[in-house]
Amino acid sequence: MTRPLSELRSPVRALFTDVDGTLTTDGRIEASTYAALEKLGAAGVPVVLVSGRPAAFGHAFMTMTPVLAAVTENGGVTFIREGKQLKKLYGVPAASLPEWRRRMHEATVDVMAKVPGARLSSDSKYREVDLAIDWNEEASLSKNDAETCVTLLRKAGFTATRSSVHVNFGPPHFDKLSACMGVVRQVLGTDGNDLSPYLFVGDALNDAPMFGGFPTSVGVANIKHWWDELSFKPAYLTERPEGAGLREIVEHILANR
Ligand SMILES: [Mg+2]
The missing domain is CATH 3.40.50.1000 (HAD superfamily/HAD-like)
Structure with missing residues (x-):
């Protein structure tokens, strides 16, 4: 309570x-x-x-x-x-990051193809471990579309979580x-x-x-x-x-x- x-x-x-x-x-x-x-x-x-x-x-x-x-x-x-x-x-181990990065960019392309309007957040360039899909900062996706991004990214083997502005995703654990x-x-x-x-x-x-x-x-x-x-x-x-x-x-x- x-x-x-x-x-x-x-x-x-x-x-x-x-x-x-x-x-x-x-x-x-x-x-x-x-x-x-x-x-x-x-x-x-x-x-x-x-x-x-x-x-x-x-x-x-x-x-x-x-x-x-x-x-x-x-x-x-x-x-x-x-x-x-x-x-x-x-x-996560820093040495594993370049390979995760490559896979995350691949996943981003897939999400952008399946959810119209989805794109990387403008702050993604300054990230070391995760990336973010902008759904509610400079972009305006519906909550449902944002949840679709979460589902797609989890299915691709990433952790994904939705904040008030972004869907953050990255290597698991x-x-x-x-x-x-x-x-x-x-x-x-x-x-x-x-x-x-x-x-x-x-x-x-x-x-x-x-x-x-x-x-x-x-x-x-x-x-x-x-x-x-x-x-x-x-x-x-x-x-x-x-x-x-x-x-x-x-x-x-x-x-x-
Ligand atoms: Mg907050």
Whole structure:
């Protein structure tokens, strides 16, 4: 049973947040949202970004913001800090990537032939492990067409998951929940199998495994859009959507310390 965020009582040691539709509002990070994250960091609660966006975004976030770590490409590539260095952790063996790449481009051609209007997302060029079919960012496919892409790609042997904007697909056997457990072990220094001290917040279908894995999981209000399709529901729900929902969480964490 999903409860209102106001009923969350336990303290939160770090915030794991999705980016699109959670950190962003209408596709932009509002100044007030960024300020809320800075305030949280200043209070000693670090922020980990967890996104389906390309590794290149993760590199930029790590370089230009104080985030502790960035999980990108749905767990395909994770950035952590080691002193002044950025370290990359891959969700699949890096040596296998060129061959997967070739197969993924072949699959893209097949999907484009079978689903009119489907095309690679404009950020696919900056991805290392996965690729993305744009269904709802610059393209406007129906949910059904997006699901057809998911089915075709899974049949071709890839993992495929639909976010609010893209259908991400790639080699099997990597996921963002495992990547987050790695961040917990390597950076936060606690048992990666115990995610209970940490809060995850997200807004879409591709966050469902995270809602299943994090005991303290929160959906921002816009997740109601996909509610019936969620295989795992978040434990808590904010009152407001997108960035406003994230700010609600930050205020709640700070008030409950
Ligand atoms: Mg999202």
